[in-house]
């Protein structure tokens with residue numbers, strides 16, 4: 001406490017005039033000096049030295065005596081929500097903050113602490129004691145914002161994130177909910193009132209099951225890339241994070257949710273594990289190579305031997321792809337440069353061929369096959385000197401582990 005007293009000695013007591021301050025507001029003037037004391041204790045130690053009387057507090061209007069009551073209010077408002085970690089925020093009346101700052105200036109102080117910081121900490125300590133949960137400023141599940149002027153608490157509930165890998169077993173299902181192009185989701189004749197282009201999506205199948213267990217007001221699916229609507233996603237599946245907005249519960253039977261997803265016949269997941277919001281951007285930015293199964297029709301038919309000799313040559317060549325015709329209406333018309341990492345013939349049957357192709361992230365594989373009327377070069381069609389039509393495309397693996 002010696003450092004606090006010595007700092008107080010350098011303040012001219014006459015500058016307080018006839019203002020009265022509570023212990024906490026007095027102590028907070030030296031709040032960043034010395035460790036292990038509450039501002040309340042600091043205030044009691046310096047009061048006599050500075051000749052400041054107790055009385056209605058000129059700075060906080062006795063807000064600092066209401067921490068217990070405000071903490072009760074926070075605990076009540078948090079009751080409906082299940083959470084492991086929390087943070088306290090506060091809104092301090094601007095006139096209170098202005099009085100505090102004017103006092104700092106008048107006293108020419110070196111280490112004052114703002115009231116807001118004390119409010120957050122003191123309420124945080126009390127709520128932590130009451131609930132047996134730790135404040136966590138970096139990754140709180142819930143944030144209680146205390147408006148000290150109106151004794152009002154707003155609760156901000158942060159999303160729940162779960163990660164996994166999904167397989168999409170059927171074609172004709174988009175990864176995420178696709179709002180109807182005509183009505184933009186409101187419902188119209190074209191979409192039969194559903195407001196969407198497809199009856200369901202990978203996102204909806206997964207989110208509906210997780211929502212059933214967790215409660216919540218909405219969802220989002222963040223995928224490591226996405227396959228075409230008409231492509232299946234097989235093998236180990238594609239890494240994703242499902243985000244549930246404003247969940248009521250965070251600990252529930254994951255096995256039940258997984259069983260529900262797997263019973264859909266549309267989507268399968270092997271497991272779901274906790275994740276954080278900060279995991280979403282790295283997941284989406286991952287540039288994983290993908291392995292595809294391609295079933296194509298060749299006109300005229302091409303002999304297996306010719307396919308087998310052509311593929312190794314193509315693997316070695318850089319591919320230049322102008323934005324495909326099928327997506328150029330929604331993406332800039334630019335040129336992408338990609339490479340195949342592997343390509344092999346699985347089988348040839350008449351005019352049909354099945355290939356297994358591994359390509360860098362972002363390769364337009366269908367266009368590499370048919371050439372997109374010369375927008376992708378080289379292409380398989382160009383080198384075989386045959387029209388190639390993709391009949392089926394499946395993703396067999398997402399190589400996120402290198």
Ligand SMILES: [Zn+2]
Pocket residue numbers: 021022023024025026057058059060061062063064
């Ligand atoms: Zn005060």
Ligand SMILES: [Zn+2]
Pocket residue numbers: 180181182183184185186187188189190191192193195196
């Ligand atoms: Zn519609």
